[in-house]
Amino acid sequence: MEVAGITGKVALVTGAAQGIGRTVAAALAERGALVAAVDQHAEGVRDLVAELRAGGHQAAAFPADVSDSAAVEAMVDQIEREVGPVEILVNVAGLLRTGPIESLSDEDWAATFAVNASGVFYVSRAVARRMAPRRSGSIVTVGSNAAGVPRMQMSAYAASKAAATMFTKCLGLEYARHNIRCNVVSPGSTDTAMQRALWADDDGAQAVIAGNLEEYRLGIPLGRLALPSDIADAVVFLVSDRARHITMHDLRVDGGATLGM
Template sequence: MSQPLNTVALVTGAGQGIGAAVARGLAVDGARVVVTDRSAADAESVAAAIGGPAVARALDVTDRDAVLEVVAGIEADVGPIGILVNAAGVLVPGPAVETDDETWDRTFAVNATGVFSVSRAVARCMTPRGAGSIVTIASNSAGVPRTGMAAYGASKAASASFTRSLGLELAPHGIRCNVVAPGSTDTAMLRDLFAGDPDAERRTIAGDLQSFKPGIPLGRIATADDIADAVRFLVSDRARHITMHDLYVDGGATLRG
């Protein structure tokens, strides 16, 4: 049985979706969770629902000065950060040749550079202590091409590669860095993609030859808790010998291609 986490866990993008599920799960496991989100109201709502020692902080991961300030504040006011989960992310679907510069830049600013900025700041705190766990929520589109998701997949591939390289560099300091790669998950982001298309969920599960998707062998869309459970395992002592791993949680949708 896993030991209680008994540490401070910083979760970005925790105002909704996967990030919120991760925050709730880590709190159940005994972590003092710091719920961060660009929306202060969303972060406060999730932290209030968790209760106990959970606290909320507004954080835009694209603001490097804010990242440094928030991390320093957590270290001073809440305690040493032992867990970081990079869950902040954005998705603006569209064909690659129709993607404008602003969309590309924003996608990378949040999904890749944001992961870099927050991970760097937290890793600098963890390194002298010789312990810590960092998990980045990427996507199965980082490893398998998806139509309409060139920018998103590229940004998630960058964040996954960065996290695994970081894990190699931080391993001598006792810090583990892993990636969780979800597939289609029931969140506001997915519901936005499905909006106005009553057949979208069925096609996603069954597969869609026109978009070159093989479907989901397990026959269901993931819940946010499915992804959070993978994160909870990776940051626990049950995964103490796992680092630089990229764990696909997609019901077999990529056929691990």
């Protein structure tokens, strides 16, 4: 299904090998974008591209570590040479390290920020500076509702997502004069491998939906986990022409878990 403002455009999607990133990449490809799929997991991103091409869509794989500034610059250069000018960027690559603050290691903290915050900075900077002379572009960062609500055992993740969220809003402010829109989609609990890794047993989904007062965590008012497609639909809207007057916005897709805060 075509969505105005997506067909024929080059869309760079990070974290495209699995979960939300994979679903976002597929959603954009299905709507006519030329997808440059980026992930440090080379095999996974190549599998995605093979699947998309088999379905008649246009996609290419670019294995890269978004936490490596030099690698990001080289990757964006390669995409612009081999695929075309990047007109859509979706930052999805993410890392989750959990645990009490006193037990978090320096490496846990640094690795989390390297991907979730610095990675967003490196890729967005590389793409935005190329978009600016063309005076067109849309950037979406997939953050988290944890960026706005404190979470037990998730301090590094929440802090890194808060940094990425505010960075993206600042990016939107600075680049508005170049007609580049920058927005955030903040999922709540979503049925992905990352989410399932947090569950203690097969009842994990129901426990998340119900909430946990001991951890000061509300449940999900809509009574269901998000699917990756729910997040992808929000991304598709924000990068499309339907959202042409929206920038610096944080769209929560969490079933009401943060009560609209």
